[in-house]
Amino acid sequence: MSGFHWSRNQRMSLVGRYTLLSVGVVICALVALSFFYQRFSNELIDRLTGERLSAQVAATSNKLSAFLDARIYQLVTLSNHPALPAFIDAPNSPQAEEALALLRVEADSPDLYGVLFFDWNDNLDRLVAGQAASGPPYWSKTGWDIRGLPRVEHEGIEFIGPQLPENGNSGWILMRQHIRDNGLGQNTSVALHMRLASLTELLVSAGVAGVIEPLLRTPGGVVLDPTGRPAEVTGELIEGPSILPGWNIVMSVHPGTILQPIDQTRFWLYVTATLIILVILAIFFALSRSLRRRVDTLVQGAHSIASGDLYYRLPEGRRRDEISTVAKAFNTMAWQLKDLIDRTVRAEKLAVLGQFATGVAHEVRNPLATMKTTVQALTRKEQDGERKVLLDDMGHQIDRLSRVVNDLLAYGRPGEANLQNAEVRELFRQSSRVLEPIAKEANVRFYTSGDSGLKLHIDPDQVLQVLLNLGINAIQACKVGGTVGLRAEQNEEWVEIRVTDDGAGIPKQHLLDVVQPFFTMKSKGTGLGLTISQQLVEANQGTIHIESAPQEGTTITLKFLAAKVGTSEEEYPENVPEDQNTDRRR
Known part of the structure; x- marks a missing residue:
C-alpha cells in the first residue's frame, strides 16, 4: 500500500521526533538534577567540615x-x-x-x-x-x-x-x-x-x-x-x-556516611529515570504504530478520492483526537466534493438536455398542432362510427404528445419564480380540489393536516404545480385502499410540507435516479415529473428530500422559507443552499 511506502520513506516520523524530544528533555533534566545533587552534596560536606566544624x-x-x-x-x-x-x-x-x-x-x-x-x-x-x-x-x-x-x-x-x-x-x-x-x-x-x-x-x-x-x-x-x-x-x-x-x-x-544516602538516592533516581525513559519509548512506540496505521488509512483515502472513488469514506471511530477530527473533516470534504461534482455534472447534463428538449419541442409542437386541427376537422365530418373512434383515439394520442412536448418545454425553459407570501391553507385547498377526485377515482384516501395557517415565501403557482405533480405520483403509486397525505409544519425559519403515501415505495438503488431526467418506473410517463418539481422547488429557494422503502411507502419533504411578518420582499435571501438530499447520501 502507498501508505506504508509513505511511512517508510520518511527519514523520521513526527512521533519519532516527539520521542527523541521527550527523551532528550528527560535526559537533560536528569543531568541537571545530577549536577545540582553533586553540588548540594559538596556544599553539605563543606558546611559540615567548614565553619560549623571550626566553631x-x-x-x-x-x-x-x-x-x-x-x-x-x-x-x-x-x-x-x-x-x-x-x-x-x-x-x-x-x-x-x-x-x-x-x-x-x-x-x-x-x-x-x-x-x-x-x-x-x-x-x-x-x-x-x-x-x-x-x-x-x-x-x-x-x-x-x-x-x-x-x-x-x-x-x-x-x-x-x-x-x-x-x-x-x-x-x-x-x-x-x-x-x-x-x-x-x-x-x-x-x-x-x-x-x-x-x-x-x-x-x-x-x-x-x-x-x-x-x-x-x-x-x-x-x-x-x-x-x-x-x-x-x-x-x-x-x-x-x-x-x-x-x-x-x-x-x-567520614563523608561517606553523608554521601551514602545521597548516592543511594541518586542511584535510584537514575534507575527511575531509566524506567521512565523506557516507558516513554514504549508508549511512543505504541503510539507511533497506531498513528502510522491511522495515517496510512488517511493516505489510502486520499488516493482513493484522487483515483475517482468518491464513495470512499474513512472510519471515524469513537475517539475524539486529532486524527478522528481529520477523518471527519476528510469525510465532510468527500461528501461536499461528491455533491459539488454531482451538481456540476447534473447542471451540465440539464443544460444540454434542456437545449435539446427545447429544440425538439419547437420542432414537434407545430406539426402536432396541425395534426390536432386536421383530426378534429375529420372527426366532425366523419359519419362512419368505427372511423370516428379511430380519429378520437388519434386525437388522444396527439394530446398525450402535446403534454410531453409541454413537459419538455417546462424542463428546458423553466420559468422564473415570482416570490411572494402565500398561505399553506390556500395551497392545500387548491391541491385538494384537484387531487381529491383523482384519489376518489383510484379508491385512495386523500387528506391534509398540520398547521394550515403557516405562510411561505414562494411562487404559489409553481409550488402548487409541485404539489399536484407529487400528489398525482403518490396516488398512482398506491394500491386500492391506500392513503396519501399533505402535512405542513414549522421548523425554525422553515416551513416543511410532507407528501406521504403508503404505496409501493422506491427501491434504494433508484433513490438517486428518480430525479434524473427521463427516468421513470411507471409504464406510462415521461420521467420528467420529479425533475421539473425539483427545478421548481430550487427556483423557490427550497429543498426537496426523498425517503422511501419498498412496500412501505414514500415521504417527500419540501422545505421553503417561512414568511416573516413585516418583512419586505427584498429582505429575503436570494440564494439558499440546496438540501443535499434527493437522498444523495444514502
Whole structure:
C-alpha cells in the first residue's frame, strides 16, 4: 500500500521526533538534577567540615583548656600551700594534719585518682588516694613507673603521659610541680593523678554522629577517642588547635556516611529515570504504530478520492483526537466534493438536455398542432362510427404528445419564480380540489393536516404545480385502499410540507435516479415529473428530500422559507443552499 511506502520513506516520523524530544528533555533534566545533587552534596560536606566544624572545634578546645586551667590552678594552689612542706618533713605536726585534710579534699575530685608526691629521682614517695582511686599505685606500687612516658611543660607545669588503658587499668595523666622551697633544700614534687577519660570526654559534644568524630592526639602520636582509648582512624583527619604542647584536637571526618544516602538516592533516581525513559519509548512506540496505521488509512483515502472513488469514506471511530477530527473533516470534504461534482455534472447534463428538449419541442409542437386541427376537422365530418373512434383515439394520442412536448418545454425553459407570501391553507385547498377526485377515482384516501395557517415565501403557482405533480405520483403509486397525505409544519425559519403515501415505495438503488431526467418506473410517463418539481422547488429557494422503502411507502419533504411578518420582499435571501438530499447520501 502507498501508505506504508509513505511511512517508510520518511527519514523520521513526527512521533519519532516527539520521542527523541521527550527523551532528550528527560535526559537533560536528569543531568541537571545530577549536577545540582553533586553540588548540594559538596556544599553539605563543606558546611559540615567548614565553619560549623571550626566553631565546634574552637568550643571544644576552650572546654579542654578551661578544664586544664582549673587543674593547673588546683595544682599551683597545692604546691604553694605553706603547710605542705610540713606534710613531707614532719608528718605528725599540726601543720601536716592540716595539709593532709586539704589533700584529701582535693583528691576527692571525680576527675582525680589521687595526689602523688615524688622525690628528686621520680620515685613515688607517698600518695593521698581519692574516692576514684583503683589499681596501681594505690593497691600496689609494683610495676608502676613514670619513666619512659612522654613529658611536656606548659606554664611551669610538667605534663607526664598519657598512660593508656591496659590490663584492666584505666588511663591517666600526671600534672606535676615542685613544692615551694621553704629553705630546707627539699626537692619534692606534687602531682595530680588525673583520669585520662575526664579530658577526652569533653570531646563528645564536638562531633556529629557517624559523620565527624573528635579525637585527641597525644605527644606520643597516639590518637585517643572520647573514651580515652586509642582510636582506629578510618576517615580523613583534620587538624585542630593545640591545647598543650604536643596535645592537639583532630577531627576524623567520614563523608561517606553523608554521601551514602545521597548516592543511594541518586542511584535510584537514575534507575527511575531509566524506567521512565523506557516507558516513554514504549508508549511512543505504541503510539507511533497506531498513528502510522491511522495515517496510512488517511493516505489510502486520499488516493482513493484522487483515483475517482468518491464513495470512499474513512472510519471515524469513537475517539475524539486529532486524527478522528481529520477523518471527519476528510469525510465532510468527500461528501461536499461528491455533491459539488454531482451538481456540476447534473447542471451540465440539464443544460444540454434542456437545449435539446427545447429544440425538439419547437420542432414537434407545430406539426402536432396541425395534426390536432386536421383530426378534429375529420372527426366532425366523419359519419362512419368505427372511423370516428379511430380519429378520437388519434386525437388522444396527439394530446398525450402535446403534454410531453409541454413537459419538455417546462424542463428546458423553466420559468422564473415570482416570490411572494402565500398561505399553506390556500395551497392545500387548491391541491385538494384537484387531487381529491383523482384519489376518489383510484379508491385512495386523500387528506391534509398540520398547521394550515403557516405562510411561505414562494411562487404559489409553481409550488402548487409541485404539489399536484407529487400528489398525482403518490396516488398512482398506491394500491386500492391506500392513503396519501399533505402535512405542513414549522421548523425554525422553515416551513416543511410532507407528501406521504403508503404505496409501493422506491427501491434504494433508484433513490438517486428518480430525479434524473427521463427516468421513470411507471409504464406510462415521461420521467420528467420529479425533475421539473425539483427545478421548481430550487427556483423557490427550497429543498426537496426523498425517503422511501419498498412496500412501505414514500415521504417527500419540501422545505421553503417561512414568511416573516413585516418583512419586505427584498429582505429575503436570494440564494439558499440546496438540501443535499434527493437522498444523495444514502
